[in-house]
Amino acid sequence: MTGQIDDYIGKVPDFPKPGILFYDISPLLATPYIWEQAIQELAKLITPFNPSFLAAIDARGFLVASPLALKVGCGIIMIRKKGKLPGTTVQQEYSLEYGEDSLEMRDGIIKPGQSVFILDDLLATGGTAEAAVKLINGVGALVVGAAFLIELDGLGGRDRLRNIPCKSLVTYSA
Numbered sequence: 001m002t003g004q005i006d007d008y009i010g011k012v013p014d015f016p017k018p019g020i021l022f023y024d025i026s027p028l029l030a031t032p033y034i035w036e037q038a039i040q041e042l043a044k045l046i047t048p049f050n051p052s053f054l055a056a057i058d059a060r061g062f063l064v065a066s067p068l069a070l071k072v073g074c075g076i077i078m079i080r081k082k083g084k085l086p087g088t089t090v091q092q093e094y095s096l097e098y099g100e101d102s103l104e105m106r107d108g109i110i111k112p113g114q115s116v117f118i119l120d121d122l123l124a125t126g127g128t129a130e131a132a133v134k135l136i137n138g139v140g141a142l143v144v145g146a147a148f149l150i151e152l153d154g155l156g157g158r159d160r161l162r163n164i165p166c167k168s169l170v171t172y173s174a
Contacts, residue, residue, distance in 0.1 A: 005041075006170050008034045009150065023150050023172070025060060025121055038169060039064075042119075042147055043071040045167045049144045051117040053077050053110055057132055058084065058103075060121035064149060068119065077116070079105050079132045090139055094131035103131050112140025123148040123168060126157030133164065 008031050010024035028035055042064070046054075051074050056065035058080040069076045082091065082102040089104040110116060116136050118129055123146075133143045143164050151157065151168035158166050 004034060005038050009170060023122060025149060039067045041169055042068055045147055046072050046117050049117055051144055052114040053116045055079050055116050055118045055132055055136060057120040057128055061119050064121055065119040077105050077109050079103050090135060092131045092135035094127050096127060103135055105135055110139055110141045114141045115144045116141050117144055118146035121149045123151045123157040124155045126160030130160045
């Protein structure tokens with residue numbers, strides 16, 4: 001199964017800047033039977049955790065979490081970049097290799113004690129996922145795991161998430 005998914009992940013050199021190899025999920029999304037298989041595989045990984053919510057990280061995490069929430073039978077909370085959500089939000093700042101950024105989620109949707117599973121398309125350095133964990137834990141919820149379509153091994157992402165189960169469908173060496 002993983003080999004089939006790998007066949008539908010584009011590898012785009014020098015994007016968005018020279019020296020970067022971008023992993024493009026567009027071909028995967030454009031191929032319904034492979035996309036459905038990927039969602040089925042992720043659902044098998046997530047269902048045993050029985051989460052109350054999937055926390056979808058902006059923006060490709062939304063694509064992954066939406067069909068999964070229906071299969072797993074839970075809600076979705078969007079984790080977005082600062083200023084993208086209406087209403088009252090809670091915020092978590094985090095460091096990037098080129099500066100600082102901030103993630104937000106709507107306040108009051110996730111209640112203390114509820115279980116949350118984090119979803120995104122790619123795990124690289126883990127900074128964004130780690131900030132999402134802090135954001136969710138900060139409102140008293142429990143992060144029970146994280147899953148990614150793609151993991152770039154060797155960039156430290158899994159190490160930053162060492163306190164939670166971390167799953168991925170395809171792993172590439174960075």
